[in-house]
Amino acid sequence: MKKVFLIMSALFSASSFAEQCDINPQVLKATYTIINKAPQTLKNNKANSQTLILWRNEQQVAHQSQVITELWQYTSNNQIRPIRYFNAQQRGIEYQPSEVQGVQNWSAKVQLVDNHLIKKMTLVSTEGEGCNEIKNYSLEENNSQYNLAFFTHSKLVKTFSISNLANKASTSLSLDAVQNDTPAIKAQFAKWDNFQTTDYADIGDNESDPFLAKMINLGFIEHGATGFYNPQGEAIQGGHHHWVVF
Numbered sequence: 001m002k003k004v005f006l007i008m009s010a011l012f013s014a015s016s017f018a019e020q021c022d023i024n025p026q027v028l029k030a031t032y033t034i035i036n037k038a039p040q041t042l043k044n045n046k047a048n049s050q051t052l053i054l055w056r057n058e059q060q061v062a063h064q065s066q067v068i069t070e071l072w073q074y075t076s077n078n079q080i081r082p083i084r085y086f087n088a089q090q091r092g093i094e095y096q097p098s099e100v101q102g103v104q105n106w107s108a109k110v111q112l113v114d115n116h117l118i119k120k121m122t123l124v125s126t127e128g129e130g131c132n133e134i135k136n137y138s139l140e141e142n143n144s145q146y147n148l149a150f151f152t153h154s155k156l157v158k159t160f161s162i163s164n165l166a167n168k169a170s171t172s173l174s175l176d177a178v179q180n181d182t183p184a185i186k187a188q189f190a191k192w193d194n195f196q197t198t199d200y201a202d203i204g205d206n207e208s209d210p211f212l213a214k215m216i217n218l219g220f221i222e223h224g225a226t227g228f229y230n231p232q233g234e235a236i237q238g239g240h241h242h243w244v245v246f
Helices: 106-111 116-121 183-195 198-206 210-218
Strands: 028-036 045-055 060-064 069-073 080-086 091-094 121-127 134-141 144-151 157-164 170-179 196-199
Touching: 028 134, 028 157, 028 183, 045 183, 060 106, 060 183, 080 183, 091 198, 106 116, 116 134, 116 144, 196 198
Parallel strands: 091 196
Antiparallel strands: 028 045, 028 170, 045 060, 060 069, 069 080, 080 091, 121 134, 134 144, 144 157, 157 170
16 A cells, blocks of 8 residues: 655754765765654554665665665666665575566665656755755655755755645655765675675575575565565555655
8 A cells, every 4th residue: 555645844954964075975874864654544643763874885875774774786787786685684685687676776776866756846946055055856746745855966865755745644854964984884885795695586495594484474585575674574665755665
C-alpha cells in the first residue's frame, strides 16, 4: 500500500558542517535524520525517526541505516551493481544489475533525490552564492506536496519533505552533518568489502547457512529487494520515496 506524506519543517544549522567549498562532492559522509509521521486517521500517529548515512567514494555509494547498508558500484559498462550488507553480522548479498528493479537510477543513490523529480519541481528561490548556494524547489502532484532545499555544489539534500495533503502523513529528511575525512571514508568501504558475501543466485544452494535462513525468513533476501528496515527487521515501505529505492 502506498504511503504518502505531509511536509515537516526541519531545523538546520549551517555551522553543523564544514563550508561547502571545503567539501569534495565525490568523497564524503553525510548524516541525515528521517522523520516519519503516520496519517492523522490512525490513533497512534506519533512521529518516529531514524538515522541515514550517505557515503560517497568516487564510483561507489552507500546508504547506511541501523540494520543494513545498501551499497552500489557504478561499473565500467555503465551499469549499477548492488550489494546489501548486514551491519551486525558483517555479511553481504551480492546482486547483478538485472536482479534488482529500478537499480539503474544513479542520481537517486548518489544524492538521495532523483534528478527526474527535481526537473519536475518548480524553483522557488535561491539563497547563498558560490559553493554555498542552495536552491529551494516545490511540487504539488497526486495530492502530495514536495519541498526540497538542495546544495548545488555538493549535490546534497539539505532538507526534503513529502506530505499527503489529505491525511497529513509525512516524511522529512534533514542533513545533520557532513564529513570529508577521505582516509576514514575509504577505510569504511574497505571494511564492507571484507565482509563475507554470497551471490544472490547461489542462495538456494546455501539455505542450510543459519544466517541466510534467518534473513530469508525475515524477508531481507528476496528478488528485486533494496530498502531500509527497522530494528525489528520489518521493511519500511513507501511508494513515493524519491531519495531512496525501496
